[in-house]
Amino acid sequence: MKDFKNVWICAQAQRGKLSPTAYELLNAGRKLADDLGEKLCAVLLGHDVEKCAKDLFEHGADIVYVCDDPALENYVDDVYAKVLADMVATYKPNKFLLPATNLGRSLSAKAAVFIGTGLTADATEVIINKEDGQLHATRPTFGGNLMATITCAHTRPEMCSLRPMSYEKAPLEAGRTGETVKVAFNSAKHTSLAKFLQFIKSEGDGLDLSEAEVIVAGGRGVGKAEGFALLKKLADRLGGAVAASRAPVDNGWIDYRYQIGLTGRTVKPKLYIACGISGQIQHLAGMSGSDVIVAINKDAQAPIMKVANYAVEGDLYDIIPAMLEALK
């Protein structure tokens, strides 16, 4: 196990662009590497992604391992997992953080079996234990009702997927450089029987939730699909995006991709306006990291009203039109 050195992060780069999670992982990983006195390395897989290395250096990476090949243009589980497993076998990292995005959740799980090591899913905090240098990854379980700290004592690397937006992005250090290591793609070995056919961009006319600074979210209290048009008006006025809790999705009022919460997405906007959302713990798990939370609810006793920084008791169908009026 002594052979295993350095902290790795997997920099997700789909469709020519680094995922925001890459910067979050660099931030989390930099602290781990400094605490261990080891290097921070980023793994970059894709096609035409080598250009992203500069950005990774400027956000804290010491070494960037790049595997750049047309066969990696799109994400196919087996191909990516086999490449990662080979890289780990060659370079022997000590800790390995991946993003808990859809891609990262699937990739980390498959790679952990190929590598033969333990994986903690969806952690929100990672630290190095001072006594033994082990990675302690803390994550919510039972729908956010319980936090569990998980270790992987006997195998390396200790792998962990990190929940998006649980860490701030690493600060930019312009001009900071590092070492690029090119890793060869092995077309005979890095194969899959699965075939990637097509990417379909989201039809949503709004902003991507993970990048929105303002989110207007609706819950059961919205009452109907058409109600989201009103929320959209407010979101548009504030330059934000619309989202939902579980109930509207289950009722078919809005698509699953807009669901915030434990079984949906995690967001961390500057302003989160929860409209007609009761605030079940599963929902809170997806948005409690927001800078400022506003709750609009008919029920003053709803759990969301106690989590919100500003609680407005009232019917969203009265409050939102009045807000739009006041914003004119």
Added chain:
Amino acid sequence: MHIVACVKQTPKSDNVKIDPATGCLIRSGAASAMNPFDEYALEEAVMLKEQLGGTVSVITMGPPQAEAVLRDSIARGADKVYQLGDMAFAGSDTWSTSYALSKGIEKINGIEPVDLVICGKQTNDSDTGHIGPQVSAWMKWPNAAFVKKVVSVNEKSITVERLTEDGSEILELPFPCVLSVVKDINSPRVRSVKGRIAAKRAEVTKWTADDVAADKNKLGMKNCPTRVVKSFVPKREVCSANVEGATAKEKAAKLVEILKENKYI
């Protein structure tokens, strides 16, 4: 077509109670049921069987009482059910659980060749989403996760649409393969009267670790790679202020004023 759905018995979502002192799950009186995400996996398996003909087998790993989710699977349209039950499995993490399931599926594959394995997106108790991809890794079969739609299917392959953060992707996977599905994919049916009767009569095949030729050095709390070293109830900070006003208009104006003043908007 032979489809295997993987299911787990978990505490009902709305019934999770944690002892704040010990941080442990209060199991007494907590109702258990099929992990809600697995209902979509089983429903998709049954729908594919209805379309193409064939068999739906269901496998679970768990203590003796987990037999209930297998009988429930019969009521929901499954044909054959298998339970992996052995003290050697107890306390397994996802790495070990997926290994055990893959050994069970291997054995089922020996009885009747398996074309497709379907798992739920994640469980509602550990929320990892690891099992589908990890079962596929052990089986060395291709997989796709976050599958929201079956685009087309024939005797040789299945074409699926999976969800990404920025849209969706279409993949074609030859059989045998493994899918993990999200709830967009279908609306699970209610159990039929006929199904409920069949559930009571169904034969549950029970296998130990030895029965499926699983390597015990890869199983259970002692041998699995990860371990829970601490658990605690999360603290929530509260600093709530009520936005007061006599009418909706007053409250809304006050809120907008606060948001502007603090430069939140």
